Amino acid sequence: MxxxxxxRVPAVTTAALHQEVTRLLERYREHPERVLLLRAHASExxxxxxxxxxxxxxxxxxxxxxxxVDHVTAQLxxxxxxVLVLLTTASENELGDGLLSRAAGHRIHPVEPWRLIRESFGxxxxxxxLTALGWVADALLDAMPPEGWPRQSGPILSRDAALRALATxxxxxxxxxxxxxxxxxSSLLRWxxxxxxxxxxxxxxxxxRAGLEEWLGEVAGPVAIVLSALLDSGGAVDTVALGVLxxxxxxxxEPGAERAQGAVLHHxxxxxxxxxxxxxxxxxxxxxxxxxxxxxxxxxxNDDEARRARQLLDRxxxxxxxxxxxxxxxxxxxxxxxxxxxxxELGTALDTAVDDPTDxxxxxxxxxxxxxxxxxxxxxxxxRRAEMAQRLVQWLAVDTDPTSQVRGVGSGIxxxxxxxxxxxxxxxxxxxxxxxxxxxxxxxxxxxxxxRTRRRAVDAAFAQQLGAAGTxxxxxxxxxxxxxxIVAPAVTGHPQRSRNVLVILVDGMSAAVAAALGEEVRQDxxxxxxxxxxxxxxxxxxxxAVAAALxxxxxxxxxxxxxxQLTSGTxxxxxxxxxxxxxxxxKKAALFHKNxxxxxxxxxxxxxxxxxxxxxxxxxxVVLNTVDDSLDKGRATTPWRVDDVAQLRQLLxxxxxxxxxxxxxxxxxxxxxxGGQLYRVDGAEGARYRTASSPPGEGEVELAxxxxxxxxxxxxxxxxxxxxxxAAKAGYHGGAALAEVAVPLLxxxxxxxxxxxxxxxxDDQSPSWWSLQARRSARPTPQPEPKPxxxxxxxxxxxxxxxxLDELSSPKPPASLAEQLLDTDLFAERLRGTPRRVSVDKxxxxxxxxxxxxxxxxxxxxxxxxxxxQVRAAGFAALxxxxxxxxxxxxxxxIDGGRNVRLDVELLRxxxxxxx
Numbered sequence: 074m075x076x077x078x079x080x081r082v083p084a085v086t087t088a089a090l091h092q093e094v095t096r097l098l099e100r101y102r103e104h105p106e107r108v109l110l111l112r113a114h115a116s117e118x119x120x121x122x123x124x125x126x127x128x129x130x131x132x133x134x135x136x137x138x139x140x141x142v143d144h145v146t147a148q149l150x151x152x153x154x155x156v157l158v159l160l161t162t163a164s165e166n167e168l169g170d171g172l173l174s175r176a177a178g179h180r181i182h183p184v185e186p187w188r189l190i191r192e193s194f195g196x197x198x199x200x201x202x203l204t205a206l207g208w209v210a211d212a213l214l215d216a217m218p219p220e221g222w223p224r225q226s227g228p229i230l231s232r233d234a235a236l237r238a239l240a241t242x243x244x245x246x247x248x249x250x251x252x253x254x255x256x257x258x259s260s261l262l263r264w265x266x267x268x269x270x271x272x273x274x275x276x277x278x279x280x281x282r283a284g285l286e287e288w289l290g291e292v293a294g295p296v297a298i299v300l301s302a303l304l305d306s307g308g309a310v311d312t313v314a315l316g317v318l319x320x321x322x323x324x325x326x327e328p329g330a331e332r333a334q335g336a337v338l339h340h341x342x343x344x345x346x347x348x349x350x351x352x353x354x355x356x357x358x359x360x361x362x363x364x365x366x367x368x369x370x371x372x373x374x375n376d377d378e379a380r381r382a383r384q385l386l387d388r389x390x391x392x393x394x395x396x397x398x399x400x401x402x403x404x405x406x407x408x409x410x411x412x413x414x415x416x417x418e419l420g421t422a423l424d425t426a427v428d429d430p431t432d433x434x435x436x437x438x439x440x441x442x443x444x445x446x447x448x449x450x451x452x453x454x455x456x457r458r459a460e461m462a463q464r465l466v467q468w469l470a471v472d473t474d475p476t477s478q479v480r481g482v483g484s485g486i487x488x489x490x491x492x493x494x495x496x497x498x499x500x501x502x503x504x505x506x507x508x509x510x511x512x513x514x515x516x517x518x519x520x521x522x523x524x525r526t527r528r529r530a531v532d533a534a535f536a537q538q539l540g541a542a543g544t545x546x547x548x549x550x551x552x553x554x555x556x557x558x559i560v561a562p563a564v565t566g567h568p569q570r571s572r573n574v575l576v577i578l579v580d581g582m583s584a585a586v587a588a589a590l591g592e593e594v595r596q597d598x599x600x601x602x603x604x605x606x607x608x609x610x611x612x613x614x615x616x617x618a619v620a621a622a623l624x625x626x627x628x629x630x631x632x633x634x635x636x637x638q639l640t641s642g643t644x645x646x647x648x649x650x651x652x653x654x655x656x657x658x659x660k661k662a663a664l665f666h667k668n669x670x671x672x673x674x675x676x677x678x679x680x681x682x683x684x685x686x687x688x689x690x691x692x693x694x695v696v697l698n699t700v701d702d703s704l705d706k707g708r709a710t711t712p713w714r715v716d717d718v719a720q721l722r723q724l725l726x727x728x729x730x731x732x733x734x735x736x737x738x739x740x741x742x743x744x745x746x747x748g749g750q751l752y753r754v755d756g757a758e759g760a761r762y763r764t765a766s767s768p769p770g771e772g773e774v775e776l777a778x779x780x781x782x783x784x785x786x787x788x789x790x791x792x793x794x795x796x797x798x799x800a801a802k803a804g805y806h807g808g809a810a811l812a813e814v815a816v817p818l819l820x821x822x823x824x825x826x827x828x829x830x831x832x833x834x835x836d837d838q839s840p841s842w843w844s845l846q847a848r849r850s851a852r853p854t855p856q857p858e859p860k861p862x863x864x865x866x867x868x869x870x871x872x873x874x875x876x877x878l879d880e881l882s883s884p885k886p887p888a889s890l891a892e893q894l895l896d897t898d899l900f901a902e903r904l905r906g907t908p909r910r911v912s913v914d915k916x917x918x919x920x921x922x923x924x925x926x927x928x929x930x931x932x933x934x935x936x937x938x939x940x941x942x943q944v945r946a947a948g949f950a951a952l953x954x955x956x957x958x959x960x961x962x963x964x965x966x967x968i969d970g971g972r973n974v975r976l977d978v979e980l981l982r983x984x985x986x987x988x989x
Contacts, residue, residue: 085113086217089189090132091125094158096192098126101177108145108176109158110168113184122155129155136161138168145175186210193217194235195224203232208280209239216242223253236288243277243285245270258296258362259369261289265300265312266381275304295355296362302342302351314388315341316363317408321401323357333398340396367407371447407447415443419459420512423466427519430469437463440845455510457712460845461502462517465524467842468496475527476534482620483549485535489815490618492840493531494584497812500524501585501711504747525747529794532810536792539809540774550605551620551780552634552740552816559604559617559818561656563734563829564691570830572822575686575728576694576736578634579718580627581701581806583742584618586713587817590737591616591838593715594725594821600933600943600972602832604736604820614833619816621741623781624762624788626807627701630816631740633782635664635694641782644696651694662692670695670720677723686727693733695724704743704804711745729823734832737819742812743804749795757798761808762790772796774809822933824972827943834933834943836926890978891920893987900985903956911952915939919953923965923976931973950974959984 085093090113097109120132135141141159165173165181173179187199190213203209213222213235222238234253240246241253244264251260264270274282286304289297299316303309315337322333334356342348370382386408393402393410405411422439426432440463443449449456475493479485503517550558556576563574579586595601603614622630622639633639635647637654644666651664669679678686685693699718703710715722728735744761752772756764765787769775772793781787790809791797797805806813822828894900895917904911922938923930930938936946950967957964957976964980967973981987 085115085184085189085214088217088219088221089184089193089214090115090160091123092192092221093184093189094130094132095126097177097182098128098130098156102126104177106175106177107156108172109156110173110176110181111158111160111184112162112181113160114162115160130158131155132158132160134160135163137163138172141168141172145172186214189214189217190222190235191230193222194230196230197228199230200232200235203230203235206284208278208284209235212243212278212281212284213239218242236285237292240285240289243281244274256292258293259366261293261296261300262313262316262363262366265303265309266385268310271304271309295359298350298355299341299359302347305344305347306340306342308340311388311392313363313366314385314392316360317367317386317389317405318360318392318396318398318401319356320360320364320407321405321411322396322398323353323360325401325404327400329397329400333396333401336396337398364407368447371450406445409448412443412446412448415439415446416455416510417512419443420510420516423462423513423516423520426466427516427523430466433463433466433470436466437845454505455507458502458505458507458513458517461499462520463845464499464843465496465503465520468499468840469523469527471842472527475531479531479534479538482535482538485531485538485811486618486620486815487615489811490584490587490616490817491838493528493811494815494817495588495840495843496524496528497583498585498588498712500528501745504745505711532792532794535811535814536774536809539792539814540769540776549620550617550818552622552630553637553639555619555634555736555738555818556637556651556654557656559820560692560736561654561658562831563604564660565656565658567830570827572734572827572829573689573691573731574693574736574829575724575733576692576738577721577724578631578694578696579700579721579737579739580631580696580698581704581741581743581804582739582817583812584815584817585812586700587737587739587819588839589712590715590718590721591817591819594737594819595837597715597725598729598824599725599735599821600824600828600931601835601838602820602822602828602933603835604818604829604832614835616835616838617818617820619738619818620780621814621816623776623809623814624759624783624790624807625741625809625813626759626762627740629782631696634738634740639780639782647696657692660691662694663690664694664696666696667698670697678720678727683727686724686731686733695720697721697724700743701806704745704806705802707801707803709745709803732823732826734829735819735821737817737821739816741806742815742817743806744794744808744810744812745804746801747795749797749801751801752791752796752798754798756789758788759807760797760799760802760805761813762788763798765789776809825944825947828933834931834937836931836934890924890981890987891917894920894981894985897985897987899959900956903959907952907955909952911956912939915941915949916953916956919949920976920981923974924978928978929968929973929975932967932971935974947971957981957984 115134120134123130133144144157144159187210191199216239225234237253237256241256246264249263286301300309300312303312319337322330338348338351341351367382367385370378373379390402390408390410393399402408402410403414419439422435426436440459443459444456478488503521506517507513560574560576564571591601605617622633629641632642632647636650648664652662663685665682670682672678697718697720710717754763756766758764765775765785769789772791773789774792775787775789777787792809794810820832895913918939919935932946933943936943939949941949954965962980962984963977964984965976968975
């Protein structure tokens with residue numbers, strides 16, 4: 074039995090005991106007594122010999138005076154010259170005057186818990202709300218770590234600081250690398266995953282556990298409330314998994330949800346009185362925290378963390394079956410059942426959209442839902458195909474008669490680069506299809522057939538125009554005038570605005586491949602430009618299209634490009650001609666093919682090529698054969714990325730370091746193999762063209778004229794993308810389809826570097842229907858035919874501008890918005906307050922351009938509109954932000970890593986009081 078006196082004696086940890094003994098030794102350092110009496114219980118490991126305050130100390134626990142005499146006698150007998158510290162629960166009367174007379178202070182020194190606590194925390198006072206908690210003093214003493222409690226910066230120990238430190242210790246959060254400051258709902262959920270830590274907490278005294286759970290409810294809210302109930306019912310091990318299920322269960326509106334919710338609540342706490350705290354709001358907040366934790370774990374780079382998250386999700390699926398909550402699981406954004414349900418809905422929505430492309434709201438919602446599911450990160454191709462399908466449906470909705478845009482060879486080629494090449498890029502994704510998802514296979518097949526039929530009609534219309542063509546003209550940008558019209562002016566033009574150029578020819582690169590590569594290089598610190606300075610007045614800058622030589626094969630079209638004249642030849646022909654062109658104006662030029670491009674082991678590029686790139690050689694050309702070789706060897710790569718094209722990234726890096734402009738182009742495009750048919754015919758000279766020994770048949774067109782490089786001056790080529798003359802490969806070229814004839818040309822400059830004179834900055838070149846957020850039902854705007862120019866004998870030059878789509882979005886702010894801004898007193902005041910003078914005309918031009926562009930412009934485009942050099946664009950944007958960002962509200966900000974400028978038009982109106 075424990076006496077009333079004993080019941081009031083505190084249990085003291087080793088750290089607390091050492092702290093108290095050290096204090097008393099310092100106090101009695103000059104006294105002769107070598108015995109020290111303390112009223113305290115010793116924790117395990119506290120007794121025995123120690124060195125405290127520089128003295129040897131022996132700690133022992135006694136229960137009576139006789140027991141104490143034994144210890145003192147032993148000390149004298151052994152001749153031990155240390156201090157004997159005796160812990161006791163007995164009273165001074167029980168120990169007697171004889172022992173007290175030999176003890177320091179002649180009394181038993183009580184251990185004062187709050188004094189020990191104050192000293193350990195390094196404070197002078199304690200929050201009264203803390204001392205009012207009857208259980209907390211003993212708990213803080215019992216849990217005191219060996220190094221003591223963390224020292225406080227202020228003089229007062231607050232209730233929150235003390236309980237936060239105690240909870241961190243009792244929960245064992247150091248094992249999880251969670252500090253007291255970071256203790257919150259998320260860390261409490263992480264803690265619940267460790268069975269050993271949970272068991273340790275449930276072993277605490279009833280009063281301490283209840284007190285800590287009450288305080289945790291203040292800190293972690295609903296998570297602590299639910300977890301506390303689960304600790305009592307023994308279900309804490311499933312806290313996180315249950316929370317994931319509850320996230321869907323408490324958002325359901327379907328019949329049966331209430332029954333499943335009731336089963337879950339009874340599982341959390343069988344006691345009806347306690348369930349009153351488990352309100353709908355409490356359960357939703359608890360579930361949200363659990364979902365967020367699992368999402369964080371899934372995204373972790375730690376494999377064990379991600380694996381544990383997947384195990385939790387598997388357990389949540391099991392709990393859904395146990396509670397009859399399968400419908401909730403199917404609506405989850407985390408559970409695999411939810412992903413399966415989203416895939417099924419995607420298939421249904423896609424089927425419906427194929428029947429009526431003008432109504433794709435359900436499809437858009439289905440793709441958005443798929444994108445929001447956590448598991449989609451493990452299946453990126455599934456999402457990419459779904460997004461491409463959405464884009465194709467949006468294209469079908471707006472371009473019901475694409476053949477009307479093919480009014481000539483030039484308009485067809487320009488439209489393909491700006492428009493249909495993006496269709497081909499998306500088609501590649503859905504053609505690949507899904508291996509294990511039959512619910513998507515048929516919708517993808519139906520969509521592919523519909524898109525392919527419409528694209529085939531475009532190729533047929535283009536072939537008719539191409540077949541009617543005759544003698545060429547210098548008006549159209551063709552492969553043979555890329556060097557004199559694009560490259561030479563950049564190198565030899567304006568003295569202060571000329572720039573060394575790297576010409577990278579990716580053999581066989583189609584418009585679809587260029588669209589993907591262009592998107593990636595823009596994200597990688599390159600700006601794209603329209604290099605054609607001689608554009609018509611008022612014409613918007615755009616990505617340029619180049620017409621391949623005919624037939625569209627390497628030895629003709631590539632040689633014609635590097636020779637700058639229509640011809641046929643070899644690598645040697647190309648290299649010799651490239652170096653000797655007169656339009657270089659005696660400047661040095663060098664062209665590298667195949668073996669000269671590839672370096673030795675450990676070397677990214679060939680030694681001569683690296684040396685040339687590091688030099689001041691004005692014009693360097695490099696041929697990369699990855700795309701053409703892959704198609705020829707039956708290895709199709711989709712989607713094409715920069716790293717898929719051997720040496721491309723290394724070349725771009727060299728160009729960036731040397732501040733070279735880059736022309737990324739091709740000699741011809743290609744047709745991918747999509748289950749095409751063999752066309753048996755005599756006179757085949759390649760996969761897609763033959764001699765004109767017999768008239769063209771179905772899917773063929775006869776080509777003649779000065780741009781046909783063939784001994785007969787004419788050939789027959791396949792325009793039908795589903796036909797070929799030779800054995801199957803991954804893709805083909807040589808024919809008359811748009812994807813073969815239209816050559817992409819991307820003009821690039823490293824971000825922050827001035828472009829050559831006459832080059833105009835480009836914004837994003839994707840067509841408007843490519844956006845996954847926009848909701849559009851408009852049709853392409855018809856483009857008026859310009860003044861006729863001669864391309865071939867019988868054809869006027871077409872309008873080459875990219876097709877634009879009207880968007881069903883909020884109307885643009887009025888054009889007078891900039892003038893309204895300039896008229897305000899606030900603007901004048903802000904302008905006067907800038908450290909550097911800002912031109913009012915430049916502000917007017919910048920705001921007008923940003924408003925017209927929908928709020929976002931690239932820095933080079935902004936510089937173009939205000940008449941500044943590109944290298945000054947960032948500085949001007951910073952000054953403009955100082956003027957417009959009243960009270961630091963982000964009216965204007967530089968985004969995307971310093972690439973673009975965004976104007977918040979609504980915030981501009983609000984801050985400056987402008988009209989709508």
